[in-house]
Amino acid sequence: MTAAIGPRPWRMLIGGRWVESVSGAWREISSPARRGHLLARVPEAAAEDVDLAVAAARAAWPEWRDQHFSVRQRVLLKIADAIESRSEDLARITAADTGNAIRTQARPEVTMLVGLFRYFGGVAGEVKGTTLPAGSSQLQYTRQEPLGVVAGILPWNSPLLIAGFKVPAALAAGNTMVLKAAEDAPLPILMLAEICQEFLPDGVLNVITGQGGTAGAALVGHPGVNKVSFTGSTEVGRLIARRSAERLAHVSLELGGKSPSIVFPGTITDGLIDGLLASSRVTRQGQSCTAGSRLFLHREVHDEVLERLVARLADLQVGNPLDDASDVGAVINETQYRSVQDYIDEGLANPALTLELGGTPPATGRLAEGYYHIPTVFSGADNTFRLSREEIFGPVIMVIPWIDVEEVIRMANDTAYGLAAYIWGDDINSAIDVAHRIEAGWVQVNQGGGQMVGQSYGGYKQSGLGREASLEGMIAGFTQTKQINVRLAG
Numbered sequence: 001m002t003a004a005i006g007p008r009p010w011r012m013l014i015g016g017r018w019v020e021s022v023s024g025a026w027r028e029i030s031s032p033a034r035r036g037h038l039l040a041r042v043p044e045a046a047a048e049d050v051d052l053a054v055a056a057a058r059a060a061w062p063e064w065r066d067q068h069f070s071v072r073q074r075v076l077l078k079i080a081d082a083i084e085s086r087s088e089d090l091a092r093i094t095a096a097d098t099g100n101a102i103r104t105q106a107r108p109e110v111t112m113l114v115g116l117f118r119y120f121g122g123v124a125g126e127v128k129g130t131t132l133p134a135g136s137s138q139l140q141y142t143r144q145e146p147l148g149v150v151a152g153i154l155p156w157n158s159p160l161l162i163a164g165f166k167v168p169a170a171l172a173a174g175n176t177m178v179l180k181a182a183e184d185a186p187l188p189i190l191m192l193a194e195i196c197q198e199f200l201p202d203g204v205l206n207v208i209t210g211q212g213g214t215a216g217a218a219l220v221g222h223p224g225v226n227k228v229s230f231t232g233s234t235e236v237g238r239l240i241a242r243r244s245a246e247r248l249a250h251v252s253l254e255l256g257g258k259s260p261s262i263v264f265p266g267t268i269t270d271g272l273i274d275g276l277l278a279s280s281r282v283t284r285q286g287q288s289c290t291a292g293s294r295l296f297l298h299r300e301v302h303d304e305v306l307e308r309l310v311a312r313l314a315d316l317q318v319g320n321p322l323d324d325a326s327d328v329g330a331v332i333n334e335t336q337y338r339s340v341q342d343y344i345d346e347g348l349a350n351p352a353l354t355l356e357l358g359g360t361p362p363a364t365g366r367l368a369e370g371y372y373h374i375p376t377v378f379s380g381a382d383n384t385f386r387l388s389r390e391e392i393f394g395p396v397i398m399v400i401p402w403i404d405v406e407e408v409i410r411m412a413n414d415t416a417y418g419l420a421a422y423i424w425g426d427d428i429n430s431a432i433d434v435a436h437r438i439e440a441g442w443v444q445v446n447q448g449g450g451q452m453v454g455q456s457y458g459g460y461k462q463s464g465l466g467r468e469a470s471l472e473g474m475i476a477g478f479t480q481t482k483q484i485n486v487r488l489a490g
């Protein structure tokens with residue numbers, strides 16, 4: 001499964017060259033699917049590597065910025081084609097490195113990545129300013145100018161998808177970039193860098209691998225970085241906001257979530273159950289910031305929806321992420337595995353909760369070879385329980401009954417987070433009313449899939465600042481406005 005990955009000399013991309021770290025330090029990358037199995041090693045960047053990467057991005061910026069937009073557009077569209085032609089390689093390396101199951105997660109992630117490169121390439125010419133009707137003696141217009149060097153800092157849970165929100169948008173708008181891969185999932189990002197580098201001028205995209213506290217912190221504090229575009233935990237996001245604020249760098253934050261999924265009384269179809277399954281993100285081991293992990297079931301439909309959802313979840317096959325038969329893969333590493341297990345143990349010890357499915361994963365056999373959790377459902381939950389409030393980032397669903405619509409809206413909004421929400425019901429008017437009253441950046445009605453190309457994406461409250469995935473998000477997040485007023489003769 002991993003033979004093709006191991007011997008390969010993975011290096012970082014700086015200024016168009018594939019380099020080791022200045023210190024010569026390496027980091028070992030382990031398999032989520034087989035405990036203790038090394039997949040590869042990658043350079044361990046530190047502050048001096050960050051200096052080189054930022055210098056390369058700064059040097060490349062003026063020429064990239066000053067091109068006609070169609071040059072950037074052509075390059076991004078060529079990259080999209082090249083990603084598409086290597087999509088199976090990218091999906092396989094994502095599955096091996098992150099533990100995301102290839103059929104349900106890794107391949108769809110690559111498809112979305114292709115779509116994002118095509119979308120941002122396509123709208124590259126829409127980074128437009130305005131002209132004020134200021135009379136015949138004045139020409140007053142604005143330009144949307146790129147910010148300069150953008151640092152993209154990535155999490156491990158869906159590295160290519162998150163890179164797809166940042167890289168083509170920042171580049172289409174005329175910025176250059178330094179991308180830092182997550183410690184535990186650098187390989188898909190390095191493969192993406194290889195593909196991009198076939199088409200981009202040297203230094204336009206630089207990719208480093210290293211730890212958050214060293215390479216990441218150096219990037220955030222670097223005076224040559226104009227914007228930090230961060231996706232990760234709320235805790236680290238706060239730290240990055242503070243450090244960026246010290247030097248007034250632009251910053252955007254895509255952070256954690258604890259998203260509500262609200263089911264109204266009405267018809268219970270297979271489509272509803274499939275939608276709930278999708279929105280729970282259990283096939284991503286629950287390692288998704290948009291997981292509908294608080295499931296509010298109206299009392300009238302509570303028992304039937306619960307029974308049918310549990311039956312559907314029980315059918316899922318947990319196993320080797322590289323196996324097409326697996327619906328659910330492995331959790332990223334031992335730390336996450338233990339953290340999820342601590343939450344499950346707390347749920348098992350809570351007499352108010354009923355374990356409907358899952359619980360502690362098997363200690364022996366096939367699943368014990370890797371960091372596998374099994375789909376877990378607790379019913380009888382209260383919105384105040386720690387398991388209902390904190391982001392577990394594992395395949396754990398907390399089921400909370402409700403009767404009164406005002407009460408369910410209050411409970412749904414009673415959270416520090418505000419990333420996503422899901423509303424399910426036959427009465428579209430009630431569903432839309434609730435959608436408007438939910439404090440979240442992204443609400444879906446009667447569907448539970450992932451982000452779509454071109455939509456606005458980002459969080460309310462502690463789930464973040466700024467928007468990605470759309471043209472508007474690109475203009476707001478990766479450009480700044482310059483006003484030019486000219487006195488005309490005559």
Ligand code: NAD
Nearest residue numbers: 154155156181182211212216217232233236254255256289
């Ligand atoms: P994390 O916050 O631990 O790390 C994210 C990135 O930040 C990594 O590259 C890490 O090396 C870096 N980092 C850590 N400390 C740093 C520092 N002091 N300075 C600079 N960089 C630093 O997050 P994670 O565990 O990799 O990812 C899981 C989290 O990401 C979850 O909370 C999840 O909800 C969130 N997430 C959010 C979105 C979204 O779009 N809102 C998407 C995916 C993941």
